[in-house]
Amino acid sequence: MIDRVGIFAGTALAAFLALTAVGRADTISYADAVTTLAKECGADIKKFCNGENLGNGRIQACLEKNASKVSPTCTSTLGSVMTSVAQRQQAQASVFKVCQHDISQYCNSVKGDGNILSCLVETTRVDNKACNQAITDAGWR
Amino acid sequence: MIIHGLRISLALGLLLAPCIASAQQLDNTQIMTTLGQVKAAAPAVDVALLVEEANANVGKGVAALPNWSKLSELSQLIVEIDFENNSTAIAPKSYRTVGLIADALHHPNLFRYKFLIVGHSSATGTAKHNLELSQKRADAINEALSTTFAVSPDRLFSVGAGEEWPIDPGHPESADNRRVQLINLGLLK
Numbered sequence A: 001m002i003d004r005v006g007i008f009a010g011t012a013l014a015a016f017l018a019l020t021a022v023g024r025a026d027t028i029s030y031a032d033a034v035t036t037l038a039k040e041c042g043a044d045i046k047k048f049c050n051g052e053n054l055g056n057g058r059i060q061a062c063l064e065k066n067a068s069k070v071s072p073t074c075t076s077t078l079g080s081v082m083t084s085v086a087q088r089q090q091a092q093a094s095v096f097k098v099c100q101h102d103i104s105q106y107c108n109s110v111k112g113d114g115n116i117l118s119c120l121v122e123t124t125r126v127d128n129k130a131c132n133q134a135i136t137d138a139g140w141r
Numbered sequence B: 001m002i003i004h005g006l007r008i009s010l011a012l013g014l015l016l017a018p019c020i021a022s023a024q025q026l027d028n029t030q031i032m033t034t035l036g037q038v039k040a041a042a043p044a045v046d047v048a049l050l051v052e053e054a055n056a057n058v059g060k061g062v063a064a065l066p067n068w069s070k071l072s073e074l075s076q077l078i079v080e081i082d083f084e085n086n087s088t089a090i091a092p093k094s095y096r097t098v099g100l101i102a103d104a105l106h107h108p109n110l111f112r113y114k115f116l117i118v119g120h121s122s123a124t125g126t127a128k129h130n131l132e133l134s135q136k137r138a139d140a141i142n143e144a145l146s147t148t149f150a151v152s153p154d155r156l157f158s159v160g161a162g163e164e165w166p167i168d169p170g171h172p173e174s175a176d177n178r179r180v181q182l183i184n185l186g187l188l189k
Helices: A009-022 A030-048 A055-065 A072-098 A100-106 A113-123 A129-138 B028-035 B047-056 B066-071 B092-105 B127-146
Strands: B075-079 B113-120 B156-162 B180-187
Touching (some): A030 A055, A055 A072, A055 B127, A072 A129, A113 A129, B028 B075, B028 B092, B028 B180, B047 B066, B047 B127, B127 B156
Antiparallel strands (some): B113 B180
């Protein structure tokens, strides 16, 4: 399995922990997260971050640097988008660990992460809440 | 969530005559199904050789070159990603497409594979500039996927084809030739 390192480790992880403490919100896909970002921050990105790229947190850093000029909707969207991305990353990195018991119980003879996931989705819906939640948060059902 | 102008080519060994479905809605299932079709006998591709060949043949096309021709045999998807004019910055309207690709690459069905991002351009401007810009744009997508979207960097490779491999050779200056190809390079070793 591939080890994923959270990119927004600092603030986003803190936000993630704060969010889990007050109760879970469903995670959204990377696609939905950046679609929201483009919709709410697109004008500000064009205005203040012209030529900056999505990679290496540059758009995020640019919007934060220009926080006083960026629209409040964009600032709040940026925060929630980053939180969601971090939460989904966390879930994706944890599924196979959280579901370990179920994998050995129900999918012992199944080979390959994709097939194991299909097996889990088929069999764990009713009994293991944590595993179920992790699969949902990972966006894999 | 319809994406306008997004073109999906379900090309498996059919790159020279790709079937383009115009204005289709791209979703994760499509990306995964398309990119997950890996043939047992798929050729190994050396990305450094692709770069060398492209640089040594500026203005002469790449499709017939030894390493580039192997790409046609691999599972692939063509998407449109818009960039700011003469820049490597991905336009906000194309963020979703990059996010969709990231979602697909994070799925356990595609975990084990490595991917090549190929940047293409239309024939506006000089061939050399187009080659360089398309390489930088492919690199920018690579960087966005591997940092903002946390796809493991050892699974991602990028190369520019410039204007050397037009999807519409009859109209080299057509905007249709500005596209990005995502190619499954096979199992991560």
